[in-house]
Structure formats: structure tokens, C-alpha cells
Amino acid sequence: MTKQARSGPASVWNNIEGIAFGGDYNPEQWPVSVRLEDLELMQEAGVNFLSVGIFSWALLEPAEGQYDFGWLDEVMDNLHSIGVKVALATATAAPPAWLVRRHPEILPVTADGTVLGPGSRRHYTPSSAVYRRYAKGITRMLAERYKDHPALALWHVDNELGCHVSEFYGDEDAAAFRGWLERRYGTIEALNSAWGTAFWSQNYGSFEEILPPGLAPSTLNPGQQLDFQRFNSWILMDYYRELVAVLREITPTVPCTTNLMASSATKAMDYFSWAKDLDVIANDHYLVAADPERHIELAFSADLTRGIAGGDPWILMEHSTSAVNWQPRNQPKMPGEMLRNSLAHVGRGADAVMFFQWRQSFAGSEKFHSAMVPHGGRETRVWREVVDLGAALKLLEPVRGSRVESRVAIVFDYEAWWASEIDSKPSIDVRYLDLLRAFHRSLFLRAVSVDMVHPSATLEGYDLVLVCTLYSVTDEAAANIAAAAAAGATVLVTYFSGIVDEKDHVRLGGYPGAFRELLGVRVEEFRPLLAGSQLKLSDGTISSIWSEHIHLEGAEALQTFTEYPLDGVPSLTRRPVGSGAAWYLATFPDSNGIESVVDRLLGESGVAPVAAADPGVELTRRRLADGRSFLFAINHNRSGSSVQAVGTDLLSGERFDGTVPAGGVAVIAED
Secondary structure (H helix, E strand, O other): OOOOOOOOOOHHHHOOOOOEEEEEEOHHHOOHHHHHHHHHHHHHHOOOEEEEOOOOHHHHOOEOOEOOOHHHHHHHHHHHHOOOEEEEEOOOOOOOHHHHHHOHHHOOEOOOOOEOOOOOOOOOOOOOHHHHHHHHHHHHHHHHHHOOOOOEEEEEOOOOOOOOOOOOOOHHHHHHHHHHHHHHHOOHHHHHHHHOOOHHHOOOOOHHHOOOOOOOOOOOOHHHHHHHHHHHHHHHHHHHHHHHHHHHHHOOOOOEEOEEOOOOOOOOOOHHHHHHHOOOOEEEOOOOOOOOOHHHHHHHHHHHHHHHOOOOOEEEEEOOOOOOOOOOOOOOOOOOHHHHHHHHHHHOOEEEEEEOOOEOOOOOOOOOOOOOEOOOOOOOHHHHHHHHHHHHHHHOHHHOOOEEOOOEEEEOOHHHHHHHOOOOOOOOOOOHHHHHHHHHHHHHHOOOOEEEEOOOOOOOOOOEEEEOOOOEOOHHHHHHHHHHHHOOOEEEEEOOOOOEOOOOOEOOOOEOHHHHHHHOEEEEEEOOOOOOOEEEEOOOOEEEOOOEEEEEOOOEEEEEEOOOOOOOOEEEEEEEEOOEEEEEEOOEEOHHHHHHHHHHHHHHHOOOOOOOEOOOEEEEEEEOOOOOEEEEEEEOOOOOEEEOOOEEEOOOOOEOOOEEOOOOEEEEEEO
């Protein structure tokens, strides 16, 4: 339902016809004969978009100031000749050996002082002025050379910023951290106030006395830790902006992006704060093979990516055709799983489906990572499925540019994630994502579409808003959430929300702090549960992890704890607010308890599933501005399943007969 419009020079990217299809192309790993075969295979598969040159700096500039662009010229020309558009990378994700030898000060340093050396990738700190100078140099050379090339559609800036190393502790990082703090606070007195340095004699006399929060005898200042998280997210994006400034100067009409890693596993970067600097949001996503509900985690990550994009279509820059190489046990995808994964991303807003990588490497760390062209070539299941996927995506051209419809919002905030999981909290079992994922899972299984939104985003148009474990919140964001309830939404706030402000200062006067008035409750005392403990609730369900002593101050109790010392104390409350209502959940229910709460919330808010279908069918709907809508029905069952929809299946070209085959997908252009 989010209506935020993205700005920036996205015209070239938007001119790619239909759903873009391709992957990371690394021709520098292969002889010319293989590159020529690639052109034939790309046409067979229906590839129309490739990311090129991500790890090619050492070949483009084999020695300082000596350049070899001949091979890349040939690749760009050949791709253009078959109609393939290119996301050209700045090649800065792995500095060449000559640069490390000449300037070892660019290498990242860990909290214990260890210098991380070369021989892998991402072996630089974004704070390094020397590294930035060289990175801008190769970026400028690429931009000047290819600024007018007809294949150029997008700049792929660096790669997976923050991957492997997301915190930086070297001398140059410390100086950059101090500079960031001085700009943020202005005076050392303001910093001391924000960090609460009166505790444990931590008062600073000047910014020069401050170091990154490395190893220490006991727990570190939480304000310092939180600001260091903010700084590391900022310094990575500041480095990105510096490269983009070069590209803007030379190619002002070519959009820029970098591939995020928005998922339930990536915590270190505040992607909502990055979004305004990306002309189109791009994301990488990989399944965890050992997760039996990995398709639900995929949905969570795709919904989060769409939220970061403000509801706009986005690019799936990387995922895998089959197995990866970096998990303990790298199981291949099941037959048909690649198609289901790919179209699940499209159903949740992606207008591009790309893989790492085009051709499976024969050497190097990722040689057993699957690719579009496997080691076995054409005579493989993976290749046949790649060709089938390319054909399917061509049929989905009408979907491009449409937006996902949702009436439910889940509030998501990286800063609350960071702050809630800094040490010295009431319970180590309170993890930021657990309740978010539990509610998202329940709604996924009910085929209810969900948007992930920042606490400051407009909540207009949402009938149900879920605020889970929003430990830290600004006054403005809390008011925004309260306004949604007053305007008619059903708003659920869970325990450990609203407890502190953005400085990690406790909101005094009674928990849940920022939401106390909205919810009509006062929490006298937290009562986190010991490991393995459970509580029986008045509706017969079970809860764990958390409980608290609540007093009603305008709310009514819908459910209570039943055991000493909280027997009869509310565990779920509701308070009418304006034309809506504010609910409070004071514990972590089991799956039956989550389902019971969701039943009540959906009943009150009037939110219904995207469509009626058998259990095990994933449903999303995308709609164009002209009103045309497309229902994505992905059958995760091993038997045919029914879906109530009327229209034409774009994948078969036939009228939809109400059944999606086992493991299959239907994309229904609805009447």
C-alpha cells in the first residue's frame, strides 16, 4: 500500500522490456571460445540483462595506471549485438594485489586489532582515503570509457557492501568515527548526555578521547555501541555516495544501485536510510537449505526489500539456481524450486530475476556454487530449468511496473534491532526478529499480503499495523503509529516496545514508555522467563520467553496469565482509539496462540486473504495503475491445489481452471 515514489535517473533501467533476466557475468574467467558459446546460450535461455565486471579490477588495471579494457570492450559489444543490457560494475569489491602491497593501510581491522589480509574479497575499509582515491580512479576510467555504450543500462556500484566485514576498528576508522560523532552531536557535552557517561566514570573531555567500542573488561556503553552501529552503516553508504558522485558527473542519466542483502540474516546496515541514494533497489537472497520453511523466509526477505524500495518494483540481483557453496551442507534445490523461488520474488515486487552467476566457475572459492550454466552444460536439469524460467519470464512482460497490494503493515526498524540486542537486557531470549517472523509466517500461511514499513513511513491505507519488539522509537514515530489507530487501523504493539528513545534512554514513568497512553496500560515490572519455562494463558494456549505485571489504564483485558505470581494479570489487551483500536501483547504465544491473536486482529480489521486457496499455496497480487491485476499462485504442495480466481494464466496462455499443479505456478491476469 506504500506510495512512496522513487526519484533519480531510472529511465535507462526502465527501458528494459519485460521482466529482466540474467545474472552476474564473469567473462574474465574464460577464454574467448567460451565467451562466444555464452552468446549462443544466452539467446537460448532468453537472457536480456547481465551484471558485468564485479571482480575484474586486477585485470582491468593489472598495474597502477596501466589499463586493459580490450576484453571488456569486446564483451560489451558482443552483449549489445544480442540485445543484452548491462549493469556495469565499478569493479571495486576486491582491491588488486598491487594496491594492497603498496598501501596495506587500506586493509580492515577487527575489534581485537587483527588486520584482515588479502586472498579473499572485500579486504578494505571504507574509511580509507587512499582506497577511496583508487576506487574513484577506476570508477572514473570505466565511466569515461563506457558512458555512451548502448548496452549500459545501470551502474552496479561495488558489491554487497558490508558483506563479511561490517565493523571497522582501524586508526582511520576511529578518526572517521570521531568526525561522525562531532557532526552528529556538535559538542562533547551533548555526546556525554546522549551516552549517559556519568555512569561508570565514562565522561569525555574531547572527541579525541573516543575510540571505537572494541574489547573491554566488561560491558561497553550502550550509547557508544549503538552509535558505532550507525556509523558503520553510514560509512559504507558514504563510500557508495562518493563513487556515485563520479558516475553522476560523467553519466548523469544512467541510474546507480548496489546490491543489498536484505534478509532475516543481515543486521549491520540500515537499508531504509540507504534507500534514497539508490535509483532502484537491488537485493541478493539465498535460501538456507536446512530450513524446512525456507520459502517463508524468502517471502519475509522479499517483503522487506519491497518495503525498502517504498513499494516500487526492485531488482533481484542475485539468487541461486541450485546449491550454494558456503553452507555446512549445500543441498541442491528440488525440481521446480528455482521457478517457484524466482516467481515468488516477482510476485512480491521484483521486476528482474538474476543469479550468481551465469557460468559455474571451474576454479576458486565458489566453484561448487550453482550457476545458470552448470559444469555439466546443457545436459543438466538446472540448464533445462533455466531455459524454462526464461520462457516463463517473457510471458510475464505485462506484470512489469505493477505494485503489490497489501492492507497489513509490519513495522521494521534496523535501529530498534540494533538497540534491542545490545548486551545487558532483561533477557537474551528476546530477539528482535522472532515476533516479526512469527506474525509474518501466520499471515503468509493465510495468504494475507504484508508490507514491511519503517516506523516513520506513512501508514495511511493500512487496516492492520503490527509493531513488534520496537524497543527504541522516536517521539515522531510513536506519534505516527498512534495516528494510524486514531484514523481507523487496528494496531498491535508487543512487549519490549517503546521502552527507550533513540539515545537508548529509558522513557521514565512506566513501561511501555512511548506507547503507554496509546495502549492504556502501565507495566510495573518485567518478568522474563527462565530458559525452557512456559506459562499457561486463559484461552488455553501456552507462552514463553516473556511476561510482565500490567495495570489497566483505559484498556480492557482480552486474555490473562493464569499462574503465580501473575494469575489474572492481563497478557493481551485492547483499547479503542479514535475510529480504530490499540492492542497490546505482553508475552510470546506459541503457534496456536499466535494464530488466535491473528484471528482476532483480522476479524476486527476486516483484512481478508488475497484469494481463497488450499493450504500450501502462496498468493500475492500485483496491480498496475490502470487497474489490471495479476494473481501469483505458487503451489508448495506435492499435489495439485485449488485457487479461486477468474482470468487467464499468463504462463499457459489458457483460461485458469482453478487448479495449480503440484509444485507449479500460475500467474493469473484477472478479469
